[in-house]
Amino acid sequence: MSISIEWLGFAAIALSALAYLPQVTHLIKEHCSAGLSPRAYCMWVVSSVLLLTYSIVKEDPVFISLQGYHAGAGALILFFCLRYKGQLCEEHGGEPLSVRLKRSQGKA
Numbered sequence: 001m002s003i004s005i006e007w008l009g010f011a012a013i014a015l016s017a018l019a020y021l022p023q024v025t026h027l028i029k030e031h032c033s034a035g036l037s038p039r040a041y042c043m044w045v046v047s048s049v050l051l052l053t054y055s056i057v058k059e060d061p062v063f064i065s066l067q068g069y070h071a072g073a074g075a076l077i078l079f080f081c082l083r084y085k086g087q088l089c090e091e092h093g094g095e096p097l098s099v100r101l102k103r104s105q106g107k108a
């Protein structure tokens with residue numbers, strides 16, 4: 001019985017991982033940080049690390065996996081959110097990536 005309950009937890013982790021993909025893909029591919037708050041993601045990462053620590057102490061494999069993933073994904077988003085801070089894609093009211101890249105390289 002406990003095995004089936006653990007699989008529910010791992011299914012939830014898989015859904016969480018999939019839920020991050022559109023945001024992470026858009027952020028990295030388009031260099032667009034629209035709607036992302038570095039402060040919120042910083043708090044998200046800290047809370048995930050704290051819960052990961054708690055999960056490790058409690059030896060709970062589902063929450064260790066979940067919080068480990070959340071901490072990693074949150075840190076990745078935070079890194080790129082800070083790197084592309086203030087940049088918006090065309091869809092979000094900014095300029096095309098090619099124009100922004102040329103400007104940052106001093107070619108535009």
Ligand SMILES: [Zn+2]
Nearest residue numbers: 032034089092
């Ligand atoms: Zn965008």
